[in-house]
Amino acid sequence: xxxxxxxxIYIWTPQTPDLPKEFGxxxxxxxxxxxxxxxxxxxxxxDLLDWPRARFLSDTVVTDEEVDALVHHLTGLxxxxxxxxxxxxxxxxxxxxxxY
Amino acid sequence: xxxxxxxxxxxxxxxxxxxxxxxxFEAAKVSVDWIEVEAGLKCVEAGKPIVPEETIAKIKEIxxxxxxxxxTPIGKGSVSPNVTLRKKLDLYACVRPVKQLPGxxxxxxGLDIVIFRENTEDLYxxxxxxxxxxxxxxxxIISDFGSERICRAAFEYARKNGRKRVVGVHKANIxxxxxxxxLNVFKKVAxxxxxxxxxxxxxxxxxxxxxxxxxxxxxxxxxxxxxxxxSDLAAGMMGGLGxxxxxxxxxxxxxxxxxxxxxxxxxxxxxxNPTALLLSATLMxxxxxELDARRDVEGALExxxxxxxxxxxxxxxxxxxxxxxxxxxxxxx
Numbered sequence: 019x020x021x022x023x024x025x026x027i028y029i030w031t032p033q034t035p036d037l038p039k040e041f042g043x044x045x046x047x048x049x050x051x052x053x054x055x056x057x058x059x060x061x062x063x064x065d066l067l068d069w070p071r072a073r074f075l076s077d078t079v080v081t082d083e084e085v086d087a088l089v090h091h092l093t094g095l096x097x098x099x100x101x102x103x104x105x106x107x108x109x110x111x112x113x114x115x116x117x118y
Numbered sequence: 119x120x121x122x123x124x125x126x127x128x129x130x131x132x133x134x135x136x137x138x139x140x141x142x143f144e145a146a147k148v149s150v151d152w153i154e155v156e157a158g159l160k161c162v163e164a165g166k167p168i169v170p171e172e173t174i175a176k177i178k179e180i181x182x183x184x185x186x187x188x189x190t191p192i193g194k195g196s197v198s199p200n201v202t203l204r205k206k207l208d209l210y211a212c213v214r215p216v217k218q219l220p221g222x223x224x225x226x227x228g229l230d231i232v233i234f235r236e237n238t239e240d241l242y243x244x245x246x247x248x249x250x251x252x253x254x255x256x257x258x259i260i261s262d263f264g265s266e267r268i269c270r271a272a273f274e275y276a277r278k279n280g281r282k283r284v285v286g287v288h289k290a291n292i293x294x295x296x297x298x299x300x301l302n303v304f305k306k307v308a309x310x311x312x313x314x315x316x317x318x319x320x321x322x323x324x325x326x327x328x329x330x331x332x333x334x335x336x337x338x339x340x341x342x343x344x345x346x347x348x349s350d351l352a353a354g355m356m357g358g359l360g361x362x363x364x365x366x367x368x369x370x371x372x373x374x375x376x377x378x379x380x381x382x383x384x385x386x387x388x389x390x391n392p393t394a395l396l397l398s399a400t401l402m403x404x405x406x407x408e409l410d411a412r413r414d415v416e417g418a419l420e421x422x423x424x425x426x427x428x429x430x431x432x433x434x435x436x437x438x439x440x441x442x443x444x445x446x447x448x449x450x451x
Contacts, residue, residue, distance in 0.1 A: 050245075052205075105247070116244075117245075
C-alpha cells in the first residue's frame with residue numbers, strides 16, 4: 019500500500035527560495051537544485067538552475083486535500099511552481115530518491 | 119616548490135595503485151605535497167558520510183585532487199562517492215582520452231579520441247519516484263547552461279590541442295525537447311569555432327561508427343548518460359578499463375581518477391594494472407603545468423609496455439608494484 023506522506027514542488031525561481039518551514043502537517047525537509055541539496059546548509063558552491071525542488075514531508079499520512087492546500091498556500095505567497103510530485107511511503111520504505 | 123594535491127587512497131586495490139603512482143612520481147622527480155583526504159567505504163564503516171564535508175572543502179581549497187577507486191556500498195540509501203564528488207564539487211566536465219598504447223592489444227589501430235561527458239545533469243540528478251504502485255519515474259534534467267559549458271569545454275579543448283573535429287552526440291530524434299536543447303546549444307557554440315569541423319550524431323549511430331570508423335573521430339561531446347556508456351565503450355576499444363584514464367574539471371577545481379572500480383576481490387594481491395590511475399595522474403601533471411614530467415612518465419610507461427612488462431589483464435605476469443618499478447627504472451635511465 020502506497021501511503022501519501024508529502025510532495026516535491028518544483029519552483030520557477032533563480033535563487034534558492036525562502037519557503038515556509040512548516041505548513042499544516044508538512045515540514046520543509048530540503049531544497050535541491052540539479053540534484054544536490056542546497057537547503058538546509060551547507061550548500062555546495064555551484065551554479066544553480068532556475069528550477070529548485072522543495073520537499074515537504076509529514077510524519078503521518080496526508081490527504082490529497084492537504085497537498086492541495088500546501089500548493090495553494092505557496093501560490094498565494096507568490097511562488098510560481100511548474101511541477102508537483104507526490105511522495106509515497108510503502109511498508110516503511112520511501113518511494114522516492116534522496117538528493118546528493 | 120611542491121604542488122599541493124589532495125589524495126584519496128580509495129578502497130579495495132586503491133591504496134596499491136596509489137603506491138604505484140607514488141613510486142613513478144618519485145622516479146620522475148615530480149614534487150607533490152600529497153594532502154590525504156577521506157572518502158569511500160572506510161568513511162561509511164566509521165559512521166561518516168561517504169564523502170565528508172571536510173573532504174569536499176579541502177579539495178575545493180586546494181583545487182586539485184587524485185582519486186583512487188572507491189567502493190559504493192550496496193544497499194538502500196547508498197550513494198556513489200564518485201558521483202557525490204562530481205556533484206558537490208560541480209565537476210561538470212568528465213574528460214576521457216582514449217588512445218592506442220604500444221603493447222596493448224586492440225583492433226582499433228590509430229585510435230585517438232577524447233570524450234567530453236557532461237557530469238552533473240541528465241538522469242544523474244538522481245531524482246526518482248514511484249509514481250504509482252506500478253510506475254517508476256526518473257527525472258532527466260538538461261539545461262541550456264549545463265549544455266553550453268560542456269560544449270564550450272570540448273571546443274576549447276579542441277582549439278587548444280590542435281584537434282580538428284568536434285562531434286555532438288545525442289538522441290534528439292526521440293527526446294526532442296531535452297536532447298533537442300542539448301543539440302541546439304551544441305550547434306550554437308559550434309558557430310563560435312569556425313576553424314573546427316563539427317557535426318552531430320545520434321548516440322546509437324555514434325556507437326556503431328566508433329567501432330567501424332574510429333579514425334574519423336577526434337573529440338566527442340555528449341550528455342551524462344551517453345557519455346557514461348560511450349566512454350566505457352571507448353575504454354574497451356583502448357584495451358580495457360585498466361588502461362583508461364579520466365579527469366573531471368569544474369570551475370577552479372579538478373579531480374583525476376581511474377575510471378575502473380575498486381576490485382575488492384584483488385585487494386592486497388598486488389595484481390591490478392595501475393596504468394589507468396597513472397595516466398590519470400599524468401593528466402593531472404598537465405593540469406599542473408608539468409608538461410615535461412607528463413611526457414617523461416608517459417614515455418616511460420610506453421617503453422615499459424613495449425618491452426613486454428605487463429600486468430595480468432594485458433597477458434603479462436608483472437605485479438602492480440613490479441610494473442611501477444619497471445616504469446621507474448625507465449625514468450631513471
